[in-house]
Amino acid sequence: MTGEPVVFLDLKDPWPPPPPNEPPAKAAPTLSPRRQGVLAVFVVLNLLLMLLGPLAGSSVISGLVRLFQP
Numbered sequence: 001m002t003g004e005p006v007v008f009l010d011l012k013d014p015w016p017p018p019p020p021n022e023p024p025a026k027a028a029p030t031l032s033p034r035r036q037g038v039l040a041v042f043v044v045l046n047l048l049l050m051l052l053g054p055l056a057g058s059s060v061i062s063g064l065v066r067l068f069q070p
Helices: 033-067
Strands: none
């Protein structure tokens, strides 16, 4: 042997066997058009707040710094 591991692939008897009575897959739940719109509004608001939040936070901090300056 050359030191390489020996690999055996059994194609006749795969393991584990499939279950005998597999239930049919359930359909994925869908969103109604109204819920899609609500979800879109939430996504847009979150994106806007991600962009505007740091600016608003920095202006509040700078205002507090000016408030406590002599």
